[in-house]
Amino acid sequence: MLNMRHPLFRPFAITLAMLFAALAWQLWAVVQGNAKLPEDQRPVTGTQANYEVLLPFAPESYHQMRLQAIGRLVKVEKRSVFLKDVAREDAIALSRQYWVVGMRRWTDP
Amino acid sequence: MSMAIITRGQARVVKGTLGIVLFIVAWQVSVPLVGLGPYFYPGPADVLRAFEDLLAKGILPTYLRDSAGRYAAGVLIGATLGVVAALLIGLNHTASRIFAPTISFMFAIVEVAWIPIFVIWFGYGYTTILIALSYVVFFPVLYNTLLGVRSVPPVYVNAARALGASRWQLLSNVILPCALPSMITGFRVGAGFAFRGLVFAEMVAAKTGIGFLIFEGAANQETARTIVGMIIMGLAWLFIDNVYLKPVERATVERWGLVITAQARE
Numbered sequence: 001m002l003n004m005r006h007p008l009f010r011p012f013a014i015t016l017a018m019l020f021a022a023l024a025w026q027l028w029a030v031v032q033g034n035a036k037l038p039e040d041q042r043p044v045t046g047t048q049a050n051y052e053v054l055l056p057f058a059p060e061s062y063h064q065m066r067l068q069a070i071g072r073l074v075k076v077e078k079r080s081v082f083l084k085d086v087a088r089e090d091a092i093a094l095s096r097q098y099w100v101v102g103m104r105r106w107t108d109p
Numbered sequence: 110m111s112m113a114i115i116t117r118g119q120a121r122v123v124k125g126t127l128g129i130v131l132f133i134v135a136w137q138v139s140v141p142l143v144g145l146g147p148y149f150y151p152g153p154a155d156v157l158r159a160f161e162d163l164l165a166k167g168i169l170p171t172y173l174r175d176s177a178g179r180y181a182a183g184v185l186i187g188a189t190l191g192v193v194a195a196l197l198i199g200l201n202h203t204a205s206r207i208f209a210p211t212i213s214f215m216f217a218i219v220e221v222a223w224i225p226i227f228v229i230w231f232g233y234g235y236t237t238i239l240i241a242l243s244y245v246v247f248f249p250v251l252y253n254t255l256l257g258v259r260s261v262p263p264v265y266v267n268a269a270r271a272l273g274a275s276r277w278q279l280l281s282n283v284i285l286p287c288a289l290p291s292m293i294t295g296f297r298v299g300a301g302f303a304f305r306g307l308v309f310a311e312m313v314a315a316k317t318g319i320g321f322l323i324f325e326g327a328a329n330q331e332t333a334r335t336i337v338g339m340i341i342m343g344l345a346w347l348f349i350d351n352v353y354l355k356p357v358e359r360a361t362v363e364r365w366g367l368v369i370t371a372q373a374r375e
Contacts (some may be wrong), residue, residue, distance in 0.1 A: 007360040011353050062168050065316065099167035 033096035037103045042092065048085040053094065054102040055079045063099070070094060074108070082106055151333040156340070159333035168322070173341065176307060176318040179235065183242025184303050188296050190243065191250025195292075198251075199258030200284070212251065220245045220306050224313050237314040238307070245306035246299035253295025257288030293361045297354045304346050319345070 003009060043049035053067065059081055067073055070090035071083035086094070095103055115123070133153050140152035147155045163169040194212070198205045220241045227237040261284050269283045311320025319338050326334030 007356045011356050014352050057166055060166065060168070062171075062317075063166070097167060099165065 029096040029098065032098065033092060036100065037091060037095035041103065041105060043086075043088045045088050048087050049091065050082070050084045050106045050108060051086050051091060051094075051103050052106040053081045053083060053100055054104075055081065055099060056101050057099075067094075084108065148330050148332055151336060155333040156336045159331065160337045163322075163334065163337060169337075169341070172318050172322050173345075175315075176311065176320065177345075179238050179242065179311075179315075179318065180303060180307050183239050183307070184246050184296075184300050186239065187243035187246025187299060187303065188250045191247045191295065191299070192254050192292060194247070195251045195254035195258060195288075196280075196284075199255050200280075212248075216248050216252075221309055224310060228314055233314045233316070238310040238318075241310040241314075242303050242306050245302045246296075249299035249302060250292065250295040253298065254288055254292045257291030258284060260291070261287040290358075290362045293358045297350075297358055300349065300354060301346070304342070304349075308342060 048071075051071070055063065056079065058079060059067075059076055063081070064073060064076070067081050067083055070093075071086035074082045074084055076082070091103070094100060137153050140150065143150050151159075160169070194208070198208055198212075223244060224237065224241050227240050231237045231240065265283050265287065266279065269279050274282065307318070308320035308323060311318035312324040315321045319341055323335050323338035323342075326332065326336075326338060
């Protein structure tokens, strides 16, 4: 049985609470990601796709760096960032970011 | 008629909160009096806006996560090496004579002086920060553990030997328990130093992290972001110290009988 008066009970309980919160956050991110990027919008495993990534703000250098790490950043138009050659796993991971409001396929004209 | 009873602990929290509120109010009131723009003298409202902005843009959680990961890894590696080195030096006279002068020499060279060299050797990024943090934590843990190891009363060691204890039993049942409170104190001091080291290391060698946020905010004339970074550093340290370090110190010190708790006294 847990001894709630033990000095290490509080650190243990807080760590456990943080782990649960992180898990809940990840679950929420997965659900949100699936809504932002449904299966038919994702590239087949092993292939790549181009995406217009919609943000609720003008991207800063931080976002451009993050996006450059997963694809070729072609251009930025207001709150949209246009990426080329994004792998399936990277597209899914990006869709789970809460600061991404939407993603849609984009064809280079 | 009922009377509200406030415990001493609650009264301390109320007084502490009141102090912080008064400070924030005085800061906000001083903004129009000082009459400088937010670049020179941002008020609490500017800082709050910057905080919301960093949160909404996903910058703050990522920076905080990166800093926390680097900090945890650096402290863990530095503390482990510090304990191992202290046991080696403390229990072996030859090792002490060989390594003690070099370690004393290294102790005088602060991590700030090493970081440019680490950047040349390991480049910008994780490795450099990890080594710098481990270096910072290593010395307080080493010296405190050494103090603990050398403070073990010889009568304990002799008694254990007389009872037929092996070298391992002597270490695990006598020396380590006796040295543990000093070790924990060294760990706590080292963890505090590592926090300061983290800010500097991230300013120089990283493109993410709270230290980088502080540096980048000042460089981009977004002073409110710099202050957000400073406040986050302070709060993070309060959290680590109160939630982890103090309870661990209390548990070990009380466990080994150096402090008599109120409960034990009764």
